[in-house]
Amino acid sequence: MMPSLRDADVRLSERHFRTIAELIEGQVGIKLPPGKRLMLEGRLHKRMRALNFGDLNEYVDNLFQRDHLDAELIHLIDVVTTNKTDFFREPQHFTFMKDVAVPALLKRHERGHGNLKIWSSASSTGMEAYTIAMVLDDLTRSGSRFQFRILGTDVSTAVLRVASTAIYPRDVLTPVPEHFTRRYFLSSRDKSRDEVRVVPELRRRTHFMRMNLMDASYPVDRDVDMIFCRNVLIYFDKPTQRKVVEQLCNHLRPGGYLLVGHSESMVHSCVPGLKQVQPTIFQV
Numbered sequence: 001m002m003p004s005l006r007d008a009d010v011r012l013s014e015r016h017f018r019t020i021a022e023l024i025e026g027q028v029g030i031k032l033p034p035g036k037r038l039m040l041e042g043r044l045h046k047r048m049r050a051l052n053f054g055d056l057n058e059y060v061d062n063l064f065q066r067d068h069l070d071a072e073l074i075h076l077i078d079v080v081t082t083n084k085t086d087f088f089r090e091p092q093h094f095t096f097m098k099d100v101a102v103p104a105l106l107k108r109h110e111r112g113h114g115n116l117k118i119w120s121s122a123s124s125t126g127m128e129a130y131t132i133a134m135v136l137d138d139l140t141r142s143g144s145r146f147q148f149r150i151l152g153t154d155v156s157t158a159v160l161r162v163a164s165t166a167i168y169p170r171d172v173l174t175p176v177p178e179h180f181t182r183r184y185f186l187s188s189r190d191k192s193r194d195e196v197r198v199v200p201e202l203r204r205r206t207h208f209m210r211m212n213l214m215d216a217s218y219p220v221d222r223d224v225d226m227i228f229c230r231n232v233l234i235y236f237d238k239p240t241q242r243k244v245v246e247q248l249c250n251h252l253r254p255g256g257y258l259l260v261g262h263s264e265s266m267v268h269s270c271v272p273g274l275k276q277v278q279p280t281i282f283q284v
């Protein structure tokens with residue numbers, strides 16, 4: 001019989017839970033309150049089995065022996081991060097980008113046409129970045145004259161692998177408008193795999209790299225036009241939210257926009273000089 005999640009080998013002692021929670025908050029800013037213990041146990045279980053440990057506490061003890069943590073941290077971060085995302089998630093942001101932000105930003109660029117830089121700063125598997133790419137490419141087809149480049153960053157290597165290959169199960173296309181599906185996705189040649197891939201024209205303009213928002217500085221240009229930082233600040237405490245938002249704003253060009261998730265509109269009060277344009281859209 002399969003062990004149930006309540007069996008002894010998949011329980012974390014109070015002390016071991018606190019150890020992991022402190023480690024994760026220190027490394028990536030994600031808070032793990034006691035209510036997340038069951039979730040953490042469930043997620044660590046597969047990792048514990050993969051490494052042949054008899055129970056979860058043994059796995060945690062082993063992390064701190066010799067240099068094990070260096071090698072395991074990346075996997076641990078993959079396991080604890082919540083990577084839920086969608087194409088066209090919170091679609092009003094993409095409407096704003098198309099109708100308001102891009103025309104305003106292009107006016108500020110020399111002679112009304114330029115090279116827009118957009119940053120998806122907690123990109124997960126890349127659906128946010130490729131949604132931006134589809135909407136911008138579509139705009140250029142309807143007469144707007146500009147080039148664009150998109151950077152996607154995330155702390156989890158597992159999601160970045162998916163983002164870079166840009167291959168997804170077909171059913172994630174549900175929110176994508178039909179004509180975009182036809183124009184921007186290729187179907188797998190192997191019909192037994194019901195998968196699609198973002199077309200090379202968009203992949204060429206979209207790059208991904210690992211970056212931790214908790215880092216003291218970000219290796220990113222300082223003249224970015226729009227930064228999407230959606231559905232990640234919610235996991236951080238207030239001082240961390242403030243620090244991250246301040247640092248991100250230092251990478252925006254004057255007039256650039258910061259977009260946050262629908263439950264993260266509080267960042268407004270964090271940073272002086274940040275103008276609230278809509279509940280979840282800010283401008284420097």
Ligand SMILES: C[S@@+](CC[C@H](N)C(=O)[O-])C[C@H]1O[C@@H](n2cnc3c(N)ncnc32)[C@H](O)[C@@H]1O
Pocket residue numbers: 027028029030081082083084085086089121122123124125128153154155156159211212213214229230231232261
């Ligand atoms: C819920 S997803 C949101 C994805 C996308 N922005 C969206 O709204 O659909 C949150 C992402 O933030 C990433 N993340 C969590 N902590 C992070 C950190 N300290 N630095 C960078 N990315 C982080 C996670 O790995 C995860 O992929």
